[in-house]
Amino acid sequence: MAVPVLEVRGLAHAYPDGHQALFGVDLHVHDGERVALLGPNGAGKTTLVLHLNGILTPGAGTVAVSGMPVDKANLKEIRRRVGIVFQDPDDQLFMATVRQDVAFGPANQGLRGAELDRRVIEALEQVGMAEYADRPPHHLSYGQRRRVAVATVLVMEPEILVLDEPSSNLDPASRRELADILRSLDVTVLMVTHDLPYALELCPRSVVLHDGQVVADGATYDLLTDPELMRRHRLELPFGFDPASIPGIGSLPA
């Protein structure tokens, strides 16, 4: 098989205060896949995400992105390849205008001038926010800020897009718009979420993390319709939601 976009092997991590968050995680994501990373609060999902671009350093194990190991020497390239969209857009958008914010990443890579402008507008168009380029981010609605946050990462042309709780705090319309955007992108996606219907809608495959270990890995539909597995790992579907009632769900297009 081809080199996976994301390859995590035996990853373990303990925080300086001694709290161990990850106990030997193995995870492979292949080119073009959309994978949901599910798990209850405190399962270690965010800790795992922060290893993917070298913000945290593994206590044991390795992470590689398209074959390139995540270590100090490769950090710059790794952070281009792995685009992380954090949960709170206010943490991610810190420049004076949307345009400057989207330009921040590529400008750090040394891009300037017309090429930079083109990339910025392209990324904003992908999320339908080009007309807001010269507005200050804090004047946008929450859903718009989330989309700009996605653009700030897309502009780096990442090989894998990592989204931390992309649907949190969005109204249903913004939630659906974001889903449409994510589906339209030609990029590998790892989506950390509690929103199980969203995972089912967007990600054919899911990985369940619980107590710092991968406890399940398979088709999202199969995981969500396994009541015993769901109960064991504190996963719950919203009231009245039954994956089996969705027509054609077993064969959703990837």
Add this chain to the structure above:
Amino acid sequence: MGAGHGHRLHYHGHSVVHRAPAHLKLVALVTFMLVVVATPREWYPLYGAYLMILVAVVALSGVPAGYLAKRMLIETPFVLFAIAVPFIAEGPRVEVLGLSVSEPGLWAAGALIAKGTLGVLASLTLAATTDPQDALTGLRRLRMPDLIVQIMGFMLRYLDVVTAELGRMITAMKSRGCDPRSPRHWPVLARSLGSLFIRSYERGERVHLAMLARGYDGTLPSVSPPEKVGAR
């Protein structure tokens, strides 16, 4: 949305004063302040002249006097302190309106109020006529260390976020029957300010992580804004 629109001190306009380059305005403000502070208090007619200059600049800028007057209230605690000086200071006493006050104290208070008011008015005029982002660009052009300009930029960006957070905390306090204005509840207010500090600190760390994730290496790339400036 929690964040308010526009900065509270800025008054939108297109006058000569608004359009003047920010770094010139900053230099003008600092020079003006140095001159005011260095003027001996016995030369009081000069203070009248300074005030005339400021009033002329304000008139030129088209910022309504009421707009500035309301914001001048920030000077109040300072003025109260100055008024107390003649009563506390030592030295020969004079009679003013039937009260015995210290003569050097009176001079000191007068000079303090005159200089303070000129300073506040001049700063407010600068703030009203200069977009905060332009002021930062001006500082950078004046060779202010980049790190300090960055910090000031982040302060501008997150001021509204943090005040909105404080607003929500106070609303939550009020909803549970606690009046943050009453001294009886000041301990609660103090604790929520403490937790606001912690939350802001943690947000700072998250922002830093998000910056690192996009390749931040200690300098903000200067991305020149496009020629046409969008509506603010």
